[in-house]
Amino acid sequence: MTDAFADLRDLYQEVILDHGRHPRNFRRLGPPARHAKGDNPMCGDRVEVWVRLEEGERIAEAAFEGRGCAISIASASLMTETVRGKSAKQARALADAFRTLVRTGRCPMCGGVHAEDLERLRPLSGVAEYPSRVKCATLAWHALEAALAGEATATSA
Amino acid sequence: MSQAAIAMVHPGFDVFAIRREFPILAESVRGKPLIYLDSAASAQKPRAVIEAMVQAMEHQYANVHRGLHWMSERTTEAFETARDAVARFLNAPSREEIVFTKNATEAINLVAHAYGRGVMDPAKAVLISAMEHHANIIPWQMLRDERGIELRVCPITAEGELDWAGFERLLADGRVGLVAITHMSNVLGTVTPAERIARAAHDAGALVLFDGSQAAVHRRVDVQAIGADFYVFTGHKLYGPTGIGVLWARAELLERMPPFLGGGDMISSVSFEKAEWARIPHKFEAGTPPILEGIGLAAAIAWVERVGLEAIEEHERALTDFALARLSAIEGVRIFGRAQDRGGVVTFALDRAHAHDVATLLDRQGIAVRAGHHCAEPLMRVLGVDSTARASFAAYTTRAEIDALAEALERVRRFFA
Ligand SMILES: Cc1ncc(COP(=O)(O)O)c(C=O)c1O
Numbered sequence: 007m008t009d010a011f012a013d014l015r016d017l018y019q020e021v022i023l024d025h026g027r028h029p030r031n032f033r034r035l036g037p038p039a040r041h042a043k044g045d046n047p048m049c050g051d052r053v054e055v056w057v058r059l060e061e062g063e064r065i066a067e068a069a070f071e072g073r074g075c076a077i078s079i080a081s082a083s084l085m086t087e088t089v090r091g092k093s094a095k096q097a098r099a100l101a102d103a104f105r106t107l108v109r110t111g112r113c114p115m116c117g118g119v120h121a122e123d124l125e126r127l128r129p130l131s132g133v134a135e136y137p138s139r140v141k142c143a144t145l146a147w148h149a150l151e152a153a154l155a156g157e158a159t160a161t162s163a
Numbered sequence: 164m165s166q167a168a169i170a171m172v173h174p175g176f177d178v179f180a181i182r183r184e185f186p187i188l189a190e191s192v193r194g195k196p197l198i199y200l201d202s203a204a205s206a207q208k209p210r211a212v213i214e215a216m217v218q219a220m221e222h223q224y225a226n227v228h229r230g231l232h233w234m235s236e237r238t239t240e241a242f243e244t245a246r247d248a249v250a251r252f253l254n255a256p257s258r259e260e261i262v263f264t265k266n267a268t269e270a271i272n273l274v275a276h277a278y279g280r281g282v283m284d285p286a287k288a289v290l291i292s293a294m295e296h297h298a299n300i301i302p303w304q305m306l307r308d309e310r311g312i313e314l315r316v317c318p319i320t321a322e323g324e325l326d327w328a329g330f331e332r333l334l335a336d337g338r339v340g341l342v343a344i345t346h347m348s349n350v351l352g353t354v355t356p357a358e359r360i361a362r363a364a365h366d367a368g369a370l371v372l373f374d375g376s377q378a379a380v381h382r383r384v385d386v387q388a389i390g391a392d393f394y395v396f397t398g399h400k401l402y403g404p405t406g407i408g409v410l411w412a413r414a415e416l417l418e419r420m421p422p423f424l425g426g427g428d429m430i431s432s433v434s435f436e437k438a439e440w441a442r443i444p445h446k447f448e449a450g451t452p453p454i455l456e457g458i459g460l461a462a463a464i465a466w467v468e469r470v471g472l473e474a475i476e477e478h479e480r481a482l483t484d485f486a487l488a489r490l491s492a493i494e495g496v497r498i499f500g501r502a503q504d505r506g507g508v509v510t511f512a513l514d515r516a517h518a519h520d521v522a523t524l525l526d527r528q529g530i531a532v533r534a535g536h537h538c539a540e541p542l543m544r545v546l547g548v549d550s551t552a553r554a555s556f557a558a559y560t561t562r563a564e565i566d567a568l569a570e571a572l573e574r575v576r577r578f579f580a
Binding site for chain 2 (some may be wrong): 011
């Protein structure tokens with residue numbers, strides 16, 4: 007069967023539509039979970055991210071709430087799934103690799119230790135073509151890093 | 164004017180002939196012919212404008228008002244001719260009342276500084292509306308924060324028109340010194356009743372400034388018939404170049420206002436102790452003015468006059484009616500702004516998709532629309548949305564392009580369903 011939406015699907019792959027429509031871990035976590043807000047004033051996207059850490063700084067659980075476009079919601083949703091079980095340090099490394107992925111469309115670290123996670127995040131790489139939309143994809147990751155650092159707000163840069 | 168009368172006055176309006184005058188419309192985007200529905204953000208340029216500017220740079224260019232040489236004299240003449248063209252375009256009583264700025268934003272800031280800080284009684288209030296562009300909000304907020312003046316905001320109705328009863332109520336105590344209001348909303352398309360606003364403002368002892376950034380592009384503006392005190396617009400939306408805007412103000416006001424920026428060209432004599440201001444409008448034009456842009460703007464005005472503003476208005480009215488009908492027939496599309504009197508912008512949202520996704524997915528189909536808050540965040544709050552998408556039309560827009568928009572939007576709806 008030919009896909010009537012092939013021209014739209016290359017950027018909005020099924021996984022993005024799915025996570026955009028049915029975001030995972032879309033809830034708040036109570037204390038002592040850390041949390042931070044991310045705000046993209048340019049387009050009105052807003053997310054709040056919570057992380058609960060276990061002993062040894064491992065992420066036991068990540069969750070978020072927010073509103074925005076399909077890209078920002080799907081990215082936040084995928085993020086909460088991929089960082090689970092990672093150390094704060096690993097999560098930061100993944101955030102870096104993800105930013106490179108969505109800014110450049112390339113994935114120099116896809117062969118490395120986070121290969122599997124980055125493969126899951128790869129559908130978002132299409133936004134590299136839309137510099138104005140890159141911030142939608144990175145917003146939740148900035149908030150996550152701020153939460154891990156114990157800061158209350160992140161500004162998407 | 165009736166349909167028949169327009170047809171008689173402008174029998175020659177041919178959108179396809181007009182399109183051939185815009186080189187950029189032959190470009191393709193993502194392998195598809197460009198469908199440019201973002202003219203309210205900035206209009207494309209006809210060859211006449213491009214050539215006038217190239218012509219000046221290649222054959223007749225120097226600084227103005229300074230050199231005592233042939234090139235400078237000719238350039239000064241061309242630039243000052245642009246002032247005449249703008250004065251005629253707005254039906255201003257005198258060319259000295261036309262001040263060139265960088266854009267509409269700077270023109271409003273000029274008034275907020277030179278009139279707001281320099282002349283207006285700080286006990287007076289400024290009245291704006293809920294559908295202003297940030298350009299007509301922030302300068303007044305800055306004035307408020309600096310001088311403690313009161314800033315009042317007139318509400319709008321559910322249709323997106325000025326709430327007239329609210330407007331009169333806000334004027335009733337006679338404490339408003341200046342009404343600063345859009346002549347056409349860049350989001351809702353609403354054209355405000357300028358003459359009625361000016362009359363009510365004057366009756367209440369206030370002056371009135373119109374932000375004509377959108378209106379001047381879509382219909383004929385006559386500042387005297389309106390009874391305006393200040394009128395601003397911006398060149399790049401009027402098929403002209405970026406980097407030039409216009410402030411028109413009554414000469415008597417300009418005379419009373421202190422300068423906005425200081426520097427060369429705005430003084431008649433200077434010593435280290437003091438300076439004498441140049442006469443108007445030069446008092447407000449510090450530094451080398453936008454010379455090439457002025458020449459380009461004059462060419463844009465000549466182009467618009469040749470096509471005919473009435474013909475453009477009629478063409479856009481038909482397109483807007485068509486777009487409103489086509490888009491509202493799509494399931495889940497909500498349209499913002501249902502004013503009786505409106506210009507060629509249609510702002511909408513799709514219930515299952517965010518405006519940014521809509522704009523990106525339209526772009527993938529070769530269609531350029533704007534998405535976001537359109538520099539009118541407070542209005543978005545009034546409308547109860549984070550962001551919307553906007554299609555806007557110009558003299559070169561065709562019905563086929565609106566059909567393409569409707570079809571692409573229908574696909575986006577099904578894609579997100
Ligand atoms: C209604 C309105 N006012 C003011 C402006 C500001 O124009 P400019 O950015 O050219 O100063 C715009 C355009 O964005 C507008 O639509």
